[in-house]
Amino acid sequence: MRLKNKIALVTGAGSGFGKGIAIGFANEGAKVALVDINFKSVDLVAKEIGKNVLAISGDVSKDLDVESMINNTIKKWGKIDILVNNAGTTHRNKPMTEVSEKEFDNIFGVNVKSIFLTAKYTVPLMKEAENGVILNIASTGGVRPRPGLVWYNTSKGAVVTATKAMAIELASFKIRVNAINPVAGETGMLHLFMGEDTPEKRSEFVSSIPKGRLSTPEDIANSAIFLCSDDSDMITGVCLEVDGGRCI
Numbered sequence: 001m002r003l004k005n006k007i008a009l010v011t012g013a014g015s016g017f018g019k020g021i022a023i024g025f026a027n028e029g030a031k032v033a034l035v036d037i038n039f040k041s042v043d044l045v046a047k048e049i050g051k052n053v054l055a056i057s058g059d060v061s062k063d064l065d066v067e068s069m070i071n072n073t074i075k076k077w078g079k080i081d082i083l084v085n086n087a088g089t090t091h092r093n094k095p096m097t098e099v100s101e102k103e104f105d106n107i108f109g110v111n112v113k114s115i116f117l118t119a120k121y122t123v124p125l126m127k128e129a130e131n132g133v134i135l136n137i138a139s140t141g142g143v144r145p146r147p148g149l150v151w152y153n154t155s156k157g158a159v160v161t162a163t164k165a166m167a168i169e170l171a172s173f174k175i176r177v178n179a180i181n182p183v184a185g186e187t188g189m190l191h192l193f194m195g196e197d198t199p200e201k202r203s204e205f206v207s208s209i210p211k212g213r214l215s216t217p218e219d220i221a222n223s224a225i226f227l228c229s230d231d232s233d234m235i236t237g238v239c240l241e242v243d244g245g246r247c248i
Contacts, residue, residue, distance in 0.1 A: 002229040004029030007077045009069070009122075011060050011114065012087030014041030016187030017137060020217020021084055021224045023049060028225055030082070033073040035060070037087075060087045061109030066117040070125075079129060082228045083122050085115050085159075086137040093195035096150035104151050111155040115162055127173045133228045134170075136163050136179040137220070138239060143181060144247045149193065156181075160239050167237030176236040178227045183243035185215035211244025 008025050012018035014036030022032050022045060031052040036042035039057035046055035054076050058065035073080055089110045091103045115136060126132025141149055142156030163179040170177055184193050184205055195201065206213060223242050226232055241247045 001029035002225060002231060003082070006030045006081040006228075007033075007073070007079050008082035008084065008228070009033040009035065009073050009080055009118075010084040010086055011035045011069075011118070012137075014038050014045055016189070017182060017185065017217050017220045018084075018086040019045050020221040021086060022053075024218070024221030024225050025082075025228070026053065028229070031077055033069070033076070033080075035069050035087070060085075060114035060117065061106075063117055063120075066114070067121055070118070070121040074125070080122055080125060081131065082133045082135070083118055084135045084137070084224065084228070085118055087114055088137065088139075088189070090149065090152040090189050090192050092192045093146075093148035095148065099151050107151055107155050108158075111152075112158045112162070115159065119166065123170065123175065126170075126175045130174045132173075132175040134166065134175065134177045135224055135228055136177070138163065138179045138181045140181045140183050140241060140243045140246050143239070143241070146193075148195065163239055164237045171236055176232075178232075178235060178237065179239040180220060180223050180227070181239055181241045181243060181247070182215050182220050183209055183241075183246045185217070185220070187217075190214075209244040209246045210248065213244065215242060215244070 008030045010022045013022040013034035025032050026049045033054045034042045035056045043055045046053045056069045058069045091099045138159040139156035141153040142160045145153035167177040
């Protein structure tokens with residue numbers, strides 16, 4: 001039980017990597033606040049976990065929603081030991097000049113602004129406690145971009161930089177900040193990354209991964225558990241590539 005009695009908040013927990021992380025944390029003994037813009041999906045995950053869980057609906061790009069999700073977690077359990085900024089979105093694979101301003105603003109709101117907002121409310125609590133772990137879910141696209149995903153890649157590059165900058169600023173307060181860079185996986189955004197979900201496109205994607213397969217929520221959860229547990233107490237500012245060798 002590597003996370004026994006820890007209080008964790010996971011955004012984007014209604015599906016994909018966030019769901020995998022939430023279930024993995026619960027299995028390791030954590031009490032988990034699950035946040036998603038789609039309450040129905042996150043409520044189903046909460047029911048699947050069964051106990052020591054709180055389902056919260058919220059838009060991570062909105063200040064009042066983030067304040068509310070933090071306050072609800074504190075009201076329920078009194079603290080937040082672990083924050084996982086997993087919620088993310090993308091634009092469909094297409095030339096950079098065809099991405100609309102609305103799409104661009106949404107990508108940066110969900111992928112980047114959300115980290116600013118969650119830090120605004122959780123970092124003061126972690127400083128007071130002199131303890132805390134923040135895990136940001138970035139992407140291999142932030143360090144080895146693909147064509148057709150320019151603004152998504154840019155947003156994830158910002159997450160990588162934010163992770164390192166946060167880590168160095170918060171280290172003296174005993175707050176660790178790390179990131180995971182997953183390769184494309186079987187999530188709801190896969191068809192957007194590919195542009196279209198066809199056997200040919202899947203084969204093209206998989207061929208770029210030396211390991212020979214896409215990532216799974218369990219792959220990301222296993223790494224998240226390690227980075228958020230005391231086993232990694234000396235690790236901060238790391239952006240761990242969980243990518244089957246793609247970034248080599």
